[in-house]
Amino acid sequence: MKTKKIDFSKFSSIHIGDTLEVSLLEDPSDFTPDYYLIGSCNNILMGTQPPKLMKLSKKYDYIKIQDNTLKIGAATPSGKIASFCKKHNIANFEFVSHLPGTLGGLVYMNAGLKEYEIFNKLISISTTKGVLNKNDIDFGYRFTDIKDPILDATFTLEYGFDEEKVELFKKMRSNQxxxxxxxxxxxxxxxxxxxxxxxxxxxxxxxxxxxxxxxxxxxxxxxxxxxxxxxxxxxxxxxxxxxxxxxxxxxxxxxxxxxxxxxxxx
Incomplete structure (x- = not known):
């Protein structure tokens, strides 16, 4: 399995952590429960005695319009999702440009801004253990019961990117x-x-x-x-x-x- 050295004092958004060896997940069968899967570390406080760490490889960084749905790899950055949706006039993802991170982390914690949450238009997710439909998942405010690493997620595809929502979300974040x-x-x-x-x-x-x-x-x-x-x-x-x-x-x-x-x- 490939590994990568990451300096968490620079990589994590809170600028705390040592330089650590992180395994890269390519094949889902390589994941074992003794690893903790990280994303872009925008909501993580890295300690001095961390667990074994693993990160998705670039294989899971993609966005596809497929069978009239939107399919997004779990390693895809939120900024890339927002840009893609703006370019292709896709609705309901305007808020993600103000939520730093990758798709896997956003889904895992049901990230959002007030009533605008990533689960609103979710259809299903693929994990290392298989596919879960939305109604198979217990979720709520900043919570899901997802146990296994997320590889990708499929969403309802609707058109009509809304610039007014972009401004609304920008104002919501102005006090941060x-x-x-x-x-x-x-x-x-x-x-x-x-x-x-x-x-x-x-x-x-x-x-x-x-x-x-x-x-x-x-x-x-x-x-x-x-x-x-x-x-x-x-x-x-x-x-x-x-x-x-x-x-x-x-x-x-x-x-x-x-x-x-x-x-x-x-």
Missing amino acids: PSTPSAGSCFKNPQGDYAGRLIESVGLKAKRVGGMEFSSKHANFLVNCGGGIFEDAIALIKEAQKNVFKEFGIFLECEIIILDKRYMGDF
Whole structure:
């Protein structure tokens, strides 16, 4: 199996992590459960004790109009999807240009902006274990129960790319910091906003080392320069502890923590 060295302090959007050897998945049969499949690392906090890592090869970076559907490989970047849909006047994917990452990650977490979610027009996905239709998958707000690596996804094909939606999504993202981050740190609890809760317990602009809950948007854990994994974990724990103490709400991480000591604990 081919491998690739990746410097996660440059590759991940939050600029944290060591240089690690990552296996490249070409043949689905090569995947085993002891690997963690990564994409472009836009929502990942890489720890100092990560699991074995694997990444899809360029074989899975494609977009096809096939049998009156849109078929997209899981390694395809969101920007490429948005550009393709604009060029071919395809509707319902205007929002993906504002969601960094690759198609596999977007589907795995049912990414979206408010009611505009990747699952809205999904028909089926192909995984290393076979095909799953949409109604075979349990999904909700930033959640799916997909267990196996996604190889590609098929969507309903509709025409009519909407520039007004592009502007709408741009405005939705205008309050987000440009400082390196992994996107929203916590999922919004039902009926409330994680950013409001973090701000309410006095943690907006709170800094530990090089990491900070952004002064622009409290639910963004940003790397102000030289931030390390331990700094990030300290802030995450402090927010969860203080919000639970004040409001009785446990903030669940939206970012994915890849460290054997913490996986599954947040």
